[in-house]
Structure formats: C-alpha cells, structure tokens
Amino acid sequence: PGMKEFIWQLPGEELVVTDRSIVYISPIGKIPGKVIITRYRLRFEAKDSQSRGNCNFDIPLGFIYKVEKIGHSTVTRGESNYGLIVHCKDVQYIRFAANQATHSRRPLVEALLKYAFPLSSKLPFYAVLYAKECQRPTINGWTIYEPKKEFARQGVPNELWQYTDINTTYNFADTYPRVLMVPKAAALRSNLHLRLVGEHRSRQRIPVLSWIHPHTQATITRSSQPMAGIMTKKSNDDEMYLRDIVDANANAHQLLIFDARPMMNAKVNRAKGGGFEENYDQCALQFLNIHNIHVVRESLRKLREAIYPRVDEKNYWRMVDESKWLNHIQSIMEGASQIAHDVEQKKCSVLVHCSDGWDRTAQLTSLAMLQLDPYYRTIEGFAVLIEKEWCSFGHKFSQRIGHGEDKPGDSERSPVFLQFIDCVWQIMKLYGHYFEFTSTLLIEILDELYACRFGTFLYNSEKQRIVEHRCHETTISLWSYILENRTKYLNPLYRSQEASVVILMTPSIRHLHVWNEYYGRHNPSVLAPGSEIAKR
Numbered sequence: 127p128g129m130k131e132f133i134w135q136l137p138g139e140e141l142v143v144t145d146r147s148i149v150y151i152s153p154i155g156k157i158p159g160k161v162i163i164t165r166y167r168l169r170f171e172a173k174d175s176q177s178r179g180n181c182n183f184d185i186p187l188g189f190i191y192k193v194e195k196i197g198h199s200t201v202t203r204g205e206s207n208y209g210l211i212v213h214c215k216d217v218q219y220i221r222f223a224a225n226q227a228t229h230s231r232r233p234l235v236e237a238l239l240k241y242a243f244p245l246s247s248k249l250p251f252y253a254v255l256y257a258k259e260c261q262r263p264t265i266n267g268w269t270i271y272e273p274k275k276e277f278a279r280q281g282v283p284n285e286l287w288q289y290t291d292i293n294t295t296y297n298f299a300d301t302y303p304r305v306l307m308v309p310k311a312a313a314l315r316s317n318l319h320l321r322l323v324g325e326h327r328s329r330q331r332i333p334v335l336s337w338i339h340p341h342t343q344a345t346i347t348r349s350s351q352p353m354a355g356i357m358t359k360k361s362n363d364d365e366m367y368l369r370d371i372v373d374a375n376a377n378a379h380q381l382l383i384f385d386a387r388p389m390m391n392a393k394v395n396r397a398k399g400g401g402f403e404e405n406y407d408q409c410a411l412q413f414l415n416i417h418n419i420h421v422v423r424e425s426l427r428k429l430r431e432a433i434y435p436r437v438d439e440k441n442y443w444r445m446v447d448e449s450k451w452l453n454h455i456q457s458i459m460e461g462a463s464q465i466a467h468d469v470e471q472k473k474c475s476v477l478v479h480c481s482d483g484w485d486r487t488a489q490l491t492s493l494a495m496l497q498l499d500p501y502y503r504t505i506e507g508f509a510v511l512i513e514k515e516w517c518s519f520g521h522k523f524s525q526r527i528g529h530g531e532d533k534p535g536d537s538e539r540s541p542v543f544l545q546f547i548d549c550v551w552q553i554m555k556l557y558g559h560y561f562e563f564t565s566t567l568l569i570e571i572l573d574e575l576y577a578c579r580f581g582t583f584l585y586n587s588e589k590q591r592i593v594e595h596r597c598h599e600t601t602i603s604l605w606s607y608i609l610e611n612r613t614k615y616l617n618p619l620y621r622s623q624e625a626s627v628v629i630l631m632t633p634s635i636r637h638l639h640v641w642n643e644y645y646g647r648h649n650p651s652v653l654a655p656g657s658e659i660a661k662r
C-alpha cells in the first residue's frame with residue numbers, strides 16, 4: 127500500500143485527483159485553494175490558510191448525495207458561474223468555481239461520481255479498503271452486542287419467555303434478527319402456530335420481545351402491522367399469541383397496543399392488505415399519529431431551508447414552524463414517554479408497531495428503553511440499543527440513507543434515524559446528567575452514519591450484513607472506534623448511581639429546541655478573519 131502522502135490520510139485512503147486552481151464559494155466569500163479527492167473524502171485547503179482563518183474542510187464522500195455541474199465551459203460570465211455544487215446528506219452543500227480555460231471540472235466530477243457512489247459504480251465501499259489497511263482494533267465492536275448476553279442481562283429466558291429457533295437461518299422473517307424471544311406458551315404450542323402468526327404479520331415480523339421490566343415482568347414487544355386487509359380478516363393464531371403476551375405479565379389484564387401511525391394511514395394500509403388490531407379481546411389499541419417516511423423527508427428539507435446556507439433572521443421561526451420538524455419530534459417523544467409510563471407506572475405490557483415495524487417502531491422502542499433502563503444511557507449500552515433495535519431488527523439503513531447510490535430522488539430515503547438521534551438529544555438536554563456520554567457521541571454517530579468508513583450502518587438487515595456481505599469479517603464496527611476513543615464522549619456531570627433512574631417525561635413543545643449544534647454547525651457563526659465579503 128502506498129506511503130501516506132498527507133498526515134490526514136486514513137488507511138486505504140488512496141489519492142484520486144487534485145485540482146490546485148479552484149475557488150470555494152463559501153457563504154462568506156470566495157476562497158481560492160486546492161481540492162484533493164481520495165477514495166474516502168473530498169478535501170479543500172485554502173491557498174493562504176493562515177490569513178483566512180481555517181477554511182480547510184473535509185467531506186467524506188459518503189456525505190454526497192448529488193454532484194451538480196453549474197455553468198457551461200463556453201459561458202463567458204464571471205468564473206464563479208462555471209463549476210460544481212456538491213450536495214450533502216447533512217444540511218450543507220459546497221459550491222466550487224472551476225477554471226473555465228483548463229476545463230478542470232471534468233476530472234473532479236468524474237472522480238466524485240465514481241467514488242461517492244460505489245454501489246452505482248460497482249466498487250467496494252471504502253469501509254472494506256479501510257478495514258484491509260487498518261491494524262486490528264483492540265476492541266471488536268462487532269461483539270459489543272450479543273443478543274443472548276443482552277437478554278440474559280434483562281433476565282430472560284425465564285419461565286414465561288424463551289427463544290425460538292424459527293428464524294435461525296432467516297428463513298422465517300429475513301428482515302428480522304436470527305435470535306427471537308417469544309412467550310413460552312406460544313413456543314411450546316408449535317412452530318406451525320408461529321408460522322400462522324407470521325402469515326398474519328407483514329413480512330412475518332411477528333411480535334417479539336424488545337425489553338422486559340426487571341421487577342414487574344411488564345414487556346415491550348414490537349412487530350409489523352397485522353395483515354387484516356379490506357375484509358379486516360382476523361387470525362385466531364395472532365390473537366392467541368397476543369393473549370400469551372398478556373398472560374406472561376401477572377400485573378396486567380390487557381395488552382396496550384401502540385400503532386405509531388395516524389389512524390387514517392393505518393386504514394389506507396388496509397388497501398395494501400395491512401391494517402390494525404380491531405377489537406382483539408384483552409387488547410387496547412391506540413394510534414400515536416406519527417407521520418410516515420415521506421412526510422419526515424419533506425419536513426427536514428424545509429428545516430434545512432430555514433438554516434442553510436444562512437439563517438434568514440426575519441423568517442427563521444416561521445420557517446421552522448412550517449417545517450413541522452419539532453412537531454414530529456414531539457409526537458415521537460410523546461409516544462415513547464407514554465409507552466415508558468404505561469410499562470413503569472401501570473405495569474402493563476405493550477406492543478409497538480407501525481406499517482413495516484422498522485422505522486417508527488424502532489424510534490419508539492429505543493426511546494422508551496432509553497427512558498426505562500439506565501444501562502442504555504451508558505456508551506456501551508447505547509451501542510447495544512442501536513445494534514439491537516435498529517441494526518438487528520432491520521431498519522433499512524442502506525435505503526433510508528442511500529449509501530453509495532446515485533439516486534438523489536429515491537423516495538425510500540428518509541432521515542428516520544436522524545430523528546431518533548435528535549430525540550435523544552432533546553432528552554439529553556433535559557436530563558443530561560443521566561447520560562454517561564455527551565452530544566459529541568451523537569454527532570459522531572451521525573457523521574459515521576453517512577461516511578461509510580465502518581460496516582455498522584451498511585445494508586438493510588442483519589441477514590444482509592452478516593450472511594450476504596460478511597461485514598463482521600470485511601469491515602470494522604463503528605463501536606470499535608467509539609469505544610477506543612470513549613474519553614472523547616464522556617459526560618463530566620454523569621454519576622452512575624444517581625443516573626440509575628427511570629426518566630418519565632411529558633415532552634411539552636416548549637421544552638423542545640432546534641439542535642443547532644448539529645444543524646447549524648456549517649453556518650459561519652462569525653466572519654472568518656480576513657475573509658473578504660463576496661462582492662455583490
């Protein structure tokens with residue numbers, strides 16, 4: 127492997143192309159400098175960096191969702207009309223003016239289109255090159271989450287809950303984890319029974335255990351929607367299975383079913399064969415009015431307009447309100463808080479689902495578990511929570527982020543995981559001393575979500591990650607990096623004894639804030655010293 131030419135180069139980060147005569151059109155002025163593109167990043171170095179303050183920046187290629195060419199080589203207007211715009215998956219976009227005479231844009235655009243979209247270019251993700259050249263990490267992040275170790279920590283299996291081997295080779299539900307914990311009564315009935323329950327749940331994502339209360343045995347189970355359809359057909363096996371969940375908790379006589387969706391959307395899903403648990407006996411159903419991936423994608427787009435490339439001081443709050451971003455955050459937090467309250471105070475068992483059970487359901491179970499179990503507010507526990515409720519339960523990271531694909535308009539993309547991390551930040555803002563880590567960890571996780579340097583967030587399911595792409599062997603886990611640098615994320619106010627509490631909150635909109643530390647981080651907060659104001 128080539129020697130490192132620059133101190134900043136990472137293992138496996140081969141140089142691809144350099145352009146020394148390019149101008150960065152920043153929000154606060156034109157800055158001439160050099161662009162270096164490698165297999166991992168786009169880097170800009172201002173020509174006389176000392177006089178302009180530090181205008182250097184690095185953008186991992188995984189951040190890029192669109193490369194836009196502006197101006198044509200023939201146009202004669204000012205040079206800044208000819209160049210390219212690099213649009214990023216976090217709020218920013220970067221505009222460069224290239225040198226018309228030398229047609230310097232072409233090599234840059236070709237390099238970006240090839241290496242920012244490895245799936246489209248049929249190249250391996252940078253994560254594979256990085257792992258090849260890295261020394262073996264001292265901590266193997268792939269073993270931080272062991273399902274049976276985590277369930278043992280929760281106190282199961284026990285006399286009422288046990289493993290089923292029905293999905294050991296992912297043949298039952300290929301978007302689900304291999305290890306599933308189900309009511310003992312259901313497992314003892316037969317695998318046929320479980321298969322019949324699976325036939326009544328979208329993609330066989332049957333209700334399985336996420337978390338059990340250490341003292342009351344109240345449980346959080348999760349699933350996808352029942353396949354009731356327009357005939358609102360019922361399933362004896364599905365209803366019997368839910369009764370098993372009720373019977374496994376001596377403190378309650380009914381199962382609280384939380385359908386994350388607006389009722390109208392749940393009804394519309396009947397047209398696709400879906401639906402909801404209509405008058406199941408011993409069950410109480412309620413809708414949480416959390417909107418779908420399409421509404422969420424649009425909401426972030428509007429929030430971004432309020433913030434980047436600069437805050438519109440006159441219209442900011444109107445634009446934030448019109449985005450409804452904080453309203454969506456609130457609906458998720460309200461749902462998770464009600465789930466936590468019903469499990470903790472009413473000692474009830476709850477079932478959480480939505481349409482597919484991999485977006486809103488993951489948000490609700492993980493936020494409720496974060497409130498109920500202080501373990502998940504430690505660095506290791508937070509890694510376990512994300513591996514369990516997001517990675518292993520088939521949140522489609524690859525499609526929701528659009529890893530490596532040049533398909534900016536793909537309607538499968540949506541910032542659902544970002545919404546979850548934003549909710550964690552809102553809880554941290556109110557109860558920071560109950561977390562072992564600070565928001566630095568949250569921002570690090572979001573950056574590595576896009577960068578594709580680690581294998582943790584690649585692909586759409588445990589099966590794809592482990593069986594089809596063998597990520598545990600070919601890539602390094604994000605948690606190796608995080609845990610090797612854990613001091614970076616430690617919260618000095620954290621006292622594990624006092625933090626060992628249940629957080630029960632009623633998230634009023636007045637307690638919620640725009641996470642400016644993240645969404646506003648690319649805005650020039652002050653004029654870089656010596657930077658000239660863009661000439662009008």
Ligand SMILES: CCCC(=O)OC[C@@H](COP(=O)(O)O[C@@H]1[C@H](O)[C@H](OP(=O)(O)O)[C@@H](O)[C@H](O)[C@H]1O)OC(=O)CCC
Nearest residue numbers: 391394395397398418419480481482483484485486487
């Ligand atoms: C005649 C065809 C009917 C039809 O296409 O229904 C489709 C529904 C889509 O259902 P929705 O629940 O509104 O939307 C779904 C959820 O966001 C789901 O995530 P989650 O895991 O959180 O459930 C995603 O995985 C699906 O891709 C998405 O389609 O659309 C609506 O309900 C919108 C109504 C305004």
